[in-house]
Amino acid sequence: MKRLPVALLATLTLAACSHPAAETPGATKPAPAASVASAPVKHPAAPAFAPPADSDIPAGPLGDEIRLGRAIFTDTPAQAHDYVGNGLSCSNCHLDAGRLANSAPLWGAWGMYPQYRKKNGHVNSFGERLQGCFRYSMNGKAPPLDSDIIVALESYAWWMSKGAPNGVKLAGAGYPKQDFKPPQPPDYARGAVVYAKDCALCHGADGQGQQVNDRNVFPPLWGPQSFNWGAGMHELDNAAAFIKANMPLSRGGTLSDQDAWDVAMYMDAHERPQDPRYAGDVAATRAKYHDTPMSLYGTTVNGHLLGSEASK
Amino acid sequence: MLRTLGLLALLIPLGAGATDAASIAQQGNGKGAAPCMACHGPDGGGNSATGFPRLAGLDAAYLKQQLDDFASGARANPVMQPNASALSEDERAALAKYYSALPLPARLATPPAAKPDADGERLAARGDWSRDLPACVQCHAPGGVGVGANFPPLAGQPAAYIASQLRAWQQGTRHNDPLQLMQHVAKQLTPQEIDAVAGWFAAQPLPARGNGP
Numbered sequence: 355m356k357r358l359p360v361a362l363l364a365t366l367t368l369a370a371c372s373h374p375a376a377e378t379p380g381a382t383k384p385a386p387a388a389s390v391a392s393a394p395v396k397h398p399a400a401p402a403f404a405p406p407a408d409s410d411i412p413a414g415p416l417g418d419e420i421r422l423g424r425a426i427f428t429d430t431p432a433q434a435h436d437y438v439g440n441g442l443s444c445s446n447c448h449l450d451a452g453r454l455a456n457s458a459p460l461w462g463a464w465g466m467y468p469q470y471r472k473k474n475g476h477v478n479s480f481g482e483r484l485q486g487c488f489r490y491s492m493n494g495k496a497p498p499l500d501s502d503i504i505v506a507l508e509s510y511a512w513w514m515s516k517g518a519p520n521g522v523k524l525a526g527a528g529y530p531k532q533d534f535k536p537p538q539p540p541d542y543a544r545g546a547v548v549y550a551k552d553c554a555l556c557h558g559a560d561g562q563g564q565q566v567n568d569r570n571v572f573p574p575l576w577g578p579q580s581f582n583w584g585a586g587m588h589e590l591d592n593a594a595a596f597i598k599a600n601m602p603l604s605r606g607g608t609l610s611d612q613d614a615w616d617v618a619m620y621m622d623a624h625e626r627p628q629d630p631r632y633a634g635d636v637a638a639t640r641a642k643y644h645d646t647p648m649s650l651y652g653t654t655v656n657g658h659l660l661g662s663e664a665s666k
Numbered sequence: 667m668l669r670t671l672g673l674l675a676l677l678i679p680l681g682a683g684a685t686d687a688a689s690i691a692q693q694g695n696g697k698g699a700a701p702c703m704a705c706h707g708p709d710g711g712g713n714s715a716t717g718f719p720r721l722a723g724l725d726a727a728y729l730k731q732q733l734d735d736f737a738s739g740a741r742a743n744p745v746m747q748p749n750a751s752a753l754s755e756d757e758r759a760a761l762a763k764y765y766s767a768l769p770l771p772a773r774l775a776t777p778p779a780a781k782p783d784a785d786g787e788r789l790a791a792r793g794d795w796s797r798d799l800p801a802c803v804q805c806h807a808p809g810g811v812g813v814g815a816n817f818p819p820l821a822g823q824p825a826a827y828i829a830s831q832l833r834a835w836q837q838g839t840r841h842n843d844p845l846q847l848m849q850h851v852a853k854q855l856t857p858q859e860i861d862a863v864a865g866w867f868a869a870q871p872l873p874a875r876g877n878g879p
Contacts, residue, residue: 408792450795555816555844556805564814566807571817602845604800 400525405453405461405514416509423510426503427452427460430492431569434503439493439627440579441563441570444507447491447587449600453514455526456599456606462527464515481508490585493627529595536615540590542655545620548613552602561624576624578665583629589648593618623655628664636661687764690757698752702761705745711771714868717826720774726766727815733758735842742839774822774872786866789859797854802863805847810867816844825861825868832860 408424411417426433428451430443445451452460467480478486481504485496497503518524550559556572557563563574574580586592598614600606609617629651633639636659640652651661691702691710702721707713710722721729735741736750737758750758788794790810793801803810805817812819820828834840835852843849855863 449800450793454795552845564817566811566813569808571805571807571813602847603804604798604847604851605845606798 400523400527401519402525403461403515403518405459406516408451411513419506419509420513422502423506423508423513424451426506427510434488434497437488437492437494437497437503439495440574440581441565442492442573442579442581443570444487446570446573447596449603452511454600456528456530457596458528459514459526460511461515461518462524464511465518465520465522465524466527480511484508489630491581491587493580493582493585529592530599531591531595534591534595534598534611536594537612540594540615540619542616542620542623544612545616545618545623548609548617549620552609552613553617556603561621575621576626578627580626582627583651583661583664584631584643588622588626588651589646590615590618590622590650591648593622619650623650623660625658625660625663625665628661632664686757687760690753690761691764695753695757699749699757702765707771709771710765710768711774711822712824712827714824714826717824717830719823719827720771721765722768723770724766724818725812725815726762728818729762729765730759731815731842733762740842742834770822770872776871777822777869779869781865783862783865785859786862786864789855789863790866794854799851799854802867810870811872819872820867821870822872823868825864828864828867829860832864836860 411420411424422433427444427448430445431438431441447457448454448459449457450459455462463483464480467483468477469483470476471478471483473486479499481499484504484507485499488494489496549561553575557575558572560577561575562577562579563570563572565571581587587596594615597618598607598609598611601609601614629639629643631639631643633642636652639661640649644651653660690699692708694701703710705713705716705718706721707718710720712718712720732741733750733753734755736743736746737753739747753761789799790802793799793804802820805813806820807813807817810820812821831840832852832855835843835848836855838849841849852860
């Protein structure tokens with residue numbers, strides 16, 4: 355009797371080591387994205403988590419707020435009009451309405467706040483982190499922390515994370531950047547080839563996405579209607595990891611590592627709206643906010659100084 | 667007055683250009699291509715009882731591609747292959763343009779309601795990402811109105827047509843999809859899900875302003 359749990363534990367531990375994405379006891383679904391399995395063994399396996407089903411959102415005022423948060427998340431320009439400066443929605447980069455592993459799911463972020471962030475040099479609440487998405491990724495302005503928009507989004511994230519351990523990095527949180535390196539340095543020309551073959555179908559040869567009735571069906575990847583130079587997606591490692599895990603939509607994991615990095619560079623070597631923290635000139639802005647090889651801001655690609663013709 | 671003249675000037679070339687296509691649509695081309703309207707309806711609105719698809723208002727490049735693919739066999743269909751093969755390249759292009767310019771039949775704005783099916787709506791609007799299944803509307807646009815030359819409208823198509831195409835993608839008899847997107851998606855669906863999602867889209871109203879931006 356006493357030995358059974360120990361034997362079970364040993365089996366489970368073994369299974370967890372060789373197949374980090376294997377179904378966790380008690381989880382209702384297998385981890386959605388198989389790419390978790392490529393995490394090397396040297397890192398301790400992060401616990402898996404499966405968010406509750408949408409149909410489990412409760413009735414009543416709390417449920418209404420959660421549903422409002424979901425609606426804002428999936429149709430941000432319509433639902434949070436005053437705070438969105440482009441046509442993007444949260445769910446463009448956080449797939450499946452913020453539920454999908456390896457697509458920076460809300461349940462992977464909720465329990466990691468409050469958090470110190472180098473980006474602004476202080477401890478951020480989850481709400482302040484959401485404000486950053488509006489300011490940079492949506493190229494808009496931050497809704498007040500006590501606004502219905504932030505509270506509804508927080509409610510949605512809180513509900514989705516019910517049962518997840520607090521303060522623990524979960525498998526599938528964020529984009530799978532760990533140990534994801536390009537075999538060769540990313541290359542613009544190779545990226546252009548990948549883009550034409552695998553991306554232009556939806557995002558357009560000119561990167562401006564496709565719209566119906568003034569609404570994005572496929573989001574613009576650069577230009578005045580895309581995320582600005584302050585957004586996380588303009589950094590190569592974020593973009594490459596997101597693309598590798600999730601693009602083309604529904605065919606995540608099919609691009610080679612090199613293709614993902616090359617096409618990330620191609621996307622991020624185009625002009626986009628100015629960083630709202632713009633410090634007077636491009637060099638100063640790069641020195642202050644983008645002093646990393648992962649940012650092409652303030653560097654010259656194809657003879658163009660990126661950031662120098664950014665729309666305001 | 668000037669406006670009337672301008673309109674007339676616009677109408678004359680359009681009318682002249684459309685003659686060939688309109689006559690093929692109504693009478694066939696006399697070289698083996700049957701009249702399109704025999705199956706697709708006099709207004710190009712399709713036939714929900716038989717599952718013949720709507721052509722009116724679809725993207726011209728999409729229609730041209732499908733006709734070319736029927737002709738070449740890249741899209742296998744025992745009815746359309748001989749018809750498309752009997753059309754010249756120019757006739758296929760003219761028909762694609764003709765049908766893309768036809769107004770949406772008013773009856774498609776108020777399709778008969780499908781029997782409510784939560785599965786169909788869930789797959790259409792949300793997908794099932796635990797199986798790498800995106801929501802249909804993520805590519806076919808909100809409401810299934812379609813976008814561009816590669817993502818045709820699903821709203822206003824007969825349920826039997828949508829279901830038959832999903833089965834064709836699934837079985838590999840249709841494989842002219844860019845990036846194998848539809849083959850991959852269709853292979854995830856159960857027979858019940860195919861019927862549910864086809865029924866949901868067939869019941870979506872198609873606003874008169876159409877599928878194009």
